[in-house]
Amino acid sequence: xxxxxxxxxxxxxxxxxxxxxxxxxxxxxxxxxxxxxxxxxxxxxxxxxxxxxxxxxxxxxxxxxxxxxxxxxxxxxxxxxxxxxxxxxxxxxxxxxxxxxxxxxxxxxxxxxxxxxxxxxxxxxxxxxxxxxxxxxxxxxxxxxxxxxxxxxxxxxxxxxxxxxxxxxxxxxxxxxxxxxxxxxxxxxxxxxxxxxxxxxxxxxxxxxxxxxxxxxxxxxxxxxxxxxxxxxxxxxxxxxxxxxxxxxxxxxxxxxxxxxxxxxxxxxxxxxxxxxxxxxxxxxxxxxxxxxxxxxxxxxxxxxxxxxxxxxxxxxxxxxxxxxxxxxxxxxxxxxxxxxxxxxxxxxxxxxx
Amino acid sequence: xxxxxxxxxxxxxxxxxxxxxxxxxxxxxxxxxxxxxxxxxxxxxxxxxxxxxxxxxxxxxxxxxxxxxxxxxxxxxxxxxxxxxxxxxxxxxxxxxxxxxxxxxxxxxxxxxxxxxxxxxxxxxxxxxxxxxxxxxxxxxxxxxxxxxxxxxxxxxxxxxxxxxxxxxxxxxxxxxxxxxxxxxxxxxxxxxxxxxxxxxxxxxxxxxxxxxxxxxxxxxxxxxxxxxxxxxxxxxxxxxxxxxxxxxxxxxxxxxxxxxxxxxxxxxxxxxxxxxxxxxxxxxxxxxxxxxxxxxxxxxxxxxxxxxxxxxxxxxxxxxxxxxxxxxxxxxxxxxxxxxxxxxxxxxxxxxxxxxxxxxxxxxxxxxxxxxxxxxxxxx
Numbered sequence: 001x002x003x004x005x006x007x008x009x010x011x012x013x014x015x016x017x018x019x020x021x022x023x024x025x026x027x028x029x030x031x032x033x034x035x036x037x038x039x040x041x042x043x044x045x046x047x048x049x050x051x052x053x054x055x056x057x058x059x060x061x062x063x064x065x066x067x068x069x070x071x072x073x074x075x076x077x078x079x080x081x082x083x084x085x086x087x088x089x090x091x092x093x094x095x096x097x098x099x100x101x102x103x104x105x106x107x108x109x110x111x112x113x114x115x116x117x118x119x120x121x122x123x124x125x126x127x128x129x130x131x132x133x134x135x136x137x138x139x140x141x142x143x144x145x146x147x148x149x150x151x152x153x154x155x156x157x158x159x160x161x162x163x164x165x166x167x168x169x170x171x172x173x174x175x176x177x178x179x180x181x182x183x184x185x186x187x188x189x190x191x192x193x194x195x196x197x198x199x200x201x202x203x204x205x206x207x208x209x210x211x212x213x214x215x216x217x218x219x220x221x222x223x224x225x226x227x228x229x230x231x232x233x234x235x236x237x238x239x240x241x242x243x244x245x246x247x248x249x250x251x252x253x254x255x256x257x258x259x260x261x262x263x264x265x266x267x268x269x270x271x272x273x274x275x276x277x278x279x280x281x282x283x284x285x286x287x288x289x290x291x292x293x294x295x296x297x298x299x300x301x302x303x304x305x306x307x308x309x310x311x312x313x314x315x316x317x318x319x320x321x322x323x324x325x326x327x328x329x330x331x332x333x334x335x336x337x338x339x340x341x342x343x344x345x346x347x348x349x350x351x352x353x354x
Numbered sequence: 355x356x357x358x359x360x361x362x363x364x365x366x367x368x369x370x371x372x373x374x375x376x377x378x379x380x381x382x383x384x385x386x387x388x389x390x391x392x393x394x395x396x397x398x399x400x401x402x403x404x405x406x407x408x409x410x411x412x413x414x415x416x417x418x419x420x421x422x423x424x425x426x427x428x429x430x431x432x433x434x435x436x437x438x439x440x441x442x443x444x445x446x447x448x449x450x451x452x453x454x455x456x457x458x459x460x461x462x463x464x465x466x467x468x469x470x471x472x473x474x475x476x477x478x479x480x481x482x483x484x485x486x487x488x489x490x491x492x493x494x495x496x497x498x499x500x501x502x503x504x505x506x507x508x509x510x511x512x513x514x515x516x517x518x519x520x521x522x523x524x525x526x527x528x529x530x531x532x533x534x535x536x537x538x539x540x541x542x543x544x545x546x547x548x549x550x551x552x553x554x555x556x557x558x559x560x561x562x563x564x565x566x567x568x569x570x571x572x573x574x575x576x577x578x579x580x581x582x583x584x585x586x587x588x589x590x591x592x593x594x595x596x597x598x599x600x601x602x603x604x605x606x607x608x609x610x611x612x613x614x615x616x617x618x619x620x621x622x623x624x625x626x627x628x629x630x631x632x633x634x635x636x637x638x639x640x641x642x643x644x645x646x647x648x649x650x651x652x653x654x655x656x657x658x659x660x661x662x663x664x665x666x667x668x669x670x671x672x673x674x675x676x677x678x679x680x681x682x683x684x685x686x687x688x689x690x691x692x693x694x695x696x697x698x699x700x701x702x703x704x705x706x707x708x709x710x711x712x713x714x715x716x717x718x719x720x721x722x723x724x725x726x727x728x729x730x731x732x733x734x735x
Contacts, residue, residue: 207357214732214733218733228729228733234725234726234729235722238671238724238729239725241668241728241729241731242728245357245360245672246644248357249360249362249644252361252362252647253643253644253647256362265643268636269644270640272636272637273640321637322629322632324640325632325633325637326632327636328620329624332620333617333618333620333621336616336620336639337440337617340643341373343643
């Protein structure tokens with residue numbers, strides 16, 4: 001299934017997601033026509049079960065799509081919507097169409113069956129028809145869904161790539177849908193999902209940035225020869241390639257979990273490695289491109305502005321590394337290697353859950 | 355090409371089964387083995403230990419049964435290798451024959467060479483060293499001067515090798531030498547097997563900065579070999595060596611050399627790390643997980659008969675950076691000075707690996723050479 005997804009979405013992006021279209025979306029905030037086409041193609045239902053009109057795909061099938069949304073700078077919450085519909089399905093709810101996103105950061109309080117609180121850093125929050133959030137409770141966590149009409153107020157926030165990352169305020173709202181979050185999902189499942197998505201997008205954007213840097217180095221002539229023939233440039237590109245491979249592999253590992261849960265350790269490792277790579281890679285891509293890469297005219301900034309944004313979204317490398325490091329130390333060195341090979345640190349998994 | 359070479363591959367359940375057995379064996383065999391010894395990682399030499407592994411069928415295990423191997427899969431071999439390395443077992447005696455000499459003989463050797471060498475390799479009794487670098491040919495390997503000339507039915511070898519790990523302890527060397535002249539320097543090179551007990555061979559250990567003697571100078575003075583000492587095809591040594599490098603550069607030893615220190619550091623930090631310690635330990639853990647996945651991906655390619663030289667270079671370059679970061683961070687995160695006499699075991703392990711670390715990005719191809727290979731590979735998309 002993966003090959004079909006990859007080739008279909010790449011053809012679509014080649015036709016529809018040009019530099020001009022991305023810049024247009026950045027300016028306007030939302031590209032309704034593009035979203036409409038993606039919705040129509042049924043991509044937001046990729047992981048919903050076939051009985052609900054979806055494609056029944058798993059995360060491994062979609063890692064390539066996620067990487068491509070990064071390399072083409074897709075200015076829409078396609079992966080957020082796919083993730084939301086996956087979670088809704090596993091919670092026994094019907095998938096949703098239209099602009100769909102989720103809020104990983106929230107402080108919702110349930111008072112007399114109504115919710116009050118603030119949702120932060122919501123990707124394309126102001127444009128979404130439906131927004132998912134989690135309400136953690138002592139006994140069990142709840143997945144809730146709001147509609148755009150239920151939002152009391154919006155504080156518009158954009159990341160440096162012009163992507164909406166809004167603050168949404170809710171005041172005494174009864175959610176449009178609410179259900180118990182099944183036990184296999186930790187309370188931070190939305191943040192985990194967001195980190196997984198961004199890790200693959202960073203891998204995709206970095207891969208593209210590396211390719212265009214390499215092409216530029218092969219064409220740009222100084223001192224009578226292509227700058228790519230200078231060792232100083234070659235070694236920077238090689239260092240970038242090391243980080244790109246680490247990013248691609250770690251993202252692929254994060255997407256290779258089971259069809260009905262995420263692998264917290266793999267996601268955490270991926271977000272740490274890709275976030276660090278985003279910084280190193282963007283810096284090298286700009287160094288290789290020289291002054292032209294610093295202009296608005298050159299498309300490199302579509303990638304670098306996203307890399308700079310995504311590395312902090314859904315947890316920076318420090319955020320995740322601290323949690324992982326604490327779990328590793330709590331286990332002690334005797335457990336270290338066994339946990340690495342098992343792909344599982346008990347305390348890390350447990351704390352993620354709490 | 356290049357990045358697309360990396361596909362995520364995990365260890366199959368069948369191979370994973372072996373892990374428990376290897377761990378139990380190591381726990382018993384290395385019960386009294388101190389951490390400072392474990393810090394030697396894969397340069398620790400213990401022939402008796404290698405023979406014990408041989409008895410278990412864990413040396414040359416991926417070689418065919420008819421030559422003494424176990425027909426094990428690449429992943430089964432990987433599980434054994436990484437468990438040995440993680441425990442800091444003294445594997446140096448058989449490491450080179452297991453990793454590259456054995457597979458090289460299997461791939462390019464004559465039936466006679468295979469029957470003679472492979473069973474002894476698999477028993478953990480016959481050790482090889484790799485004769486590549488020469489005094490004026492380090493990174494520029496194609497410029498080697500050592501030469502083998504056919505005289506009647508004998509091959510006469512003259513020249514000098516250097517930085518040859520274990521030459522003072524190994525039984526055989528697979529050397530890259532010039533056997534003819536070609537249009538290009540890379541032509542006319544051949545790989546030959548040299549019995550290190552023959553007359554005309556002088557091995558002189560070179561002390562390293564830590565005080566150990568693992569590598570050597572090897573002088574070859576009119577060494578007389580049988581004409582069939584060549585492995586593979588005369589004049590094809592360069593491409594054979596290049597293929598061998600994919601095996602040499604992608605294994606878990608390219609990122610596990612500082613494991614003894616990483617374990618020790620986690621122990622010293624204890625169960626309540628401060629924010630900086632937690633962050634760096636978490637970061638190193640994420641890197642280790644990812645490097646392992648990169649290395650497994652190359653293992654998958656090797657098992658499919660491919661020669662992923664580019665991908666292997668990525669693993670080694672990224673892995674060496676990781677191995678070298680560990681002593682750096684150990685010093686930055688804890689106020690414990692490295693000691694060469696006295697001090698805690700942690701201080702000694704730190705001292706040892708801190709001093710060994712520069713070699714991690716030199717041995718098996720320098721970081722600069724690897725980055726050259728990686729950059730050129732990007733152009734072959």
